[in-house]
Amino acid sequence: MSMQKFKDDPEALLQLAEGNLVAYRFLFDHHFSDLCNFLLIYLHSKELAEDIALEIFTFIWEKRKTLQIKASFKSFLFAAAKNKAITLYRKEHQKIFTSIDSSETVIQTDSSPQFMMENNELRDLINEAINRLPEKSRQVYLMAWEENMSYNEIAVQLGLSTKTIENHVGIALRKLRESLRPYYKQIFMWWVIMQFLE
Numbered sequence: 001m002s003m004q005k006f007k008d009d010p011e012a013l014l015q016l017a018e019g020n021l022v023a024y025r026f027l028f029d030h031h032f033s034d035l036c037n038f039l040l041i042y043l044h045s046k047e048l049a050e051d052i053a054l055e056i057f058t059f060i061w062e063k064r065k066t067l068q069i070k071a072s073f074k075s076f077l078f079a080a081a082k083n084k085a086i087t088l089y090r091k092e093h094q095k096i097f098t099s100i101d102s103s104e105t106v107i108q109t110d111s112s113p114q115f116m117m118e119n120n121e122l123r124d125l126i127n128e129a130i131n132r133l134p135e136k137s138r139q140v141y142l143m144a145w146e147e148n149m150s151y152n153e154i155a156v157q158l159g160l161s162t163k164t165i166e167n168h169v170g171i172a173l174r175k176l177r178e179s180l181r182p183y184y185k186q187i188f189m190w191w192v193i194m195q196f197l198e
Contacts, residue, residue: 009030013067024060024061034074038081042085052084052088126176
């Protein structure tokens with residue numbers, strides 16, 4: 001099979017819709033590792049993160065002909081990851097969420113002083129971890145995750161290669177995972193609740 005090169009995700013996605021396995025491999029190779037690392041920030045199991053990431057890519061292949069991606073492919077992957085993780089967590093801890101869909105419960109939770117304090121504390125922990133990143137890795141991380149820029153866009157703006165940008169993202173995610181490991185459970189619970197408040 002010819003190892004065709006693609007200039008970016010949109011081009012690969014067009015070929016993927018036609019059943020091009022090389023395009024699928026291109027997307028997998030460029031995003032699978034970051035997707036696993038993203039999940040590991042919230043989950044403490046590498047195996048579980050990899051399983052969820054594989055499920056997402058399996059879904060992408062199965063739905064390749066009808067797949068609709070309105071934002072960037074990276075944003076699509078991370079949104080799918082959040083949904084998968086929340087679904088899994090709800091199944092395993094159903095009692096915690098028996099009344100989470102009640103608007104009254106959500107409002108009380110959101111306005112609770114304890115919730116607000118924990119919310120602020122966790123945000124501070126995450127922000128501190130981001131601030132401790134090496135300067136260039138922090139800059140790239142914020143551009144990718146806060147500004148939702150693609151690797152190519154970041155590379156052009158910073159005058160660096162796409163591979164260098166990928167390396168900085170990998171460094172940032174690895175260091176964040178190490179810094180936030182003791183708070184996985186609290187961060188994930190806060191993250192899940194915030195999805196219901198959006």
